[in-house]
Amino acid sequence: MTIIALDNVSKSFGALKVADAISLEVREGEALGIIGPNGAGKSTLFNLITGNLAADSGTVHFMGEDVTRASAMQRCLSGIGRSFQIPQPFGKMTVFENLLVAGAFGQGRSERSVEAQCAEILERTGLISRANAIADSLSLLERKRLELARALATDPKLLLLDEIAGGLTEGECRQLVATIKDIHARGTTIIWIEHVLYALNSVVERLLILDFGKVIGIGEPAAIMASPQVREIYLGIEV
Known part of the structure; x- marks a missing residue:
């Protein structure tokens, strides 16, 4: 198809x-x-x-x-989900909060309803240990992973x-x-x-x-x- x-x-x-x-x-x-x-x-x-x-x-x-x-x-x-060349996360939010926003708006659902899915995406993208870290504190590789995770949170x-x-x-x-x-x-x-x-x-x-x-x-x-x-x-x- x-x-x-x-x-x-x-x-x-x-x-x-x-x-x-x-x-x-x-x-x-x-x-x-x-x-x-x-x-x-x-x-x-x-x-x-x-x-x-x-x-x-x-x-x-x-x-x-x-x-x-x-x-x-x-x-x-x-x-249709995408990442951007220059990661621009919500810098003052945590990694998990960034995913919740992406999942809720990208899927048209409530934040509560996408919590489990976002946690699973953090696991898959190697960010679960950084779930409560502020996005501005991430290394470049972690920011790239977060950019990927946010795209996945829209369930593309x-x-x-x-x-x-x-x-x-x-x-x-x-x-x-x-x-x-x-x-x-x-x-x-x-x-x-x-x-x-x-x-x-x-x-x-x-x-x-x-x-x-x-x-x-x-x-x-x-x-x-x-x-x-x-x-x-x-x-x-x-x-």
Whole structure:
């Protein structure tokens, strides 16, 4: 079953086209990685999927329903959850309180009704020992884990991860990847933007590369990374 489908989705800011006729399908239970140089339109694509940006043209279908004109809140309630590149928790709240807010608003339920679910998510994301810690006191890895946990608290059918491994050491990254692999193994569909390629390749079945708002290629990771065009666009810039 196709969980998310974009058909010729485009978005411009004046003369700058940030999404150029993007078509994409992701099946339920799949993990798709997205790579591309800075400014390629990766986060813009997420914003078009979540409804934070409205498409100028094209359609977005989620679980078979046309959500092209649905608000970000409506899409969240329907099952699209995301993390952000720069974690911005409620800094003066505890870790557990952060999850309660995300769960209540993201699912349209009371805080009391999501307490048990939030506690289970803290266990899965390695934060249970920090449940009563103030969010502002967390290390970078813990803040990344909290960002992931808050996205999970919305009970997503589709989880969007935006450079969640950025800034971590290799050891910290491997810890976080193990958590993401577990989430995927439990059946959550994932679309993951990342520059840390070994992290992506540990989880995803397909890679998509964007450049100047256009899909340059999509397919099995090894085949995508072996493409001369991809190596020129992406690896050449990184080198």
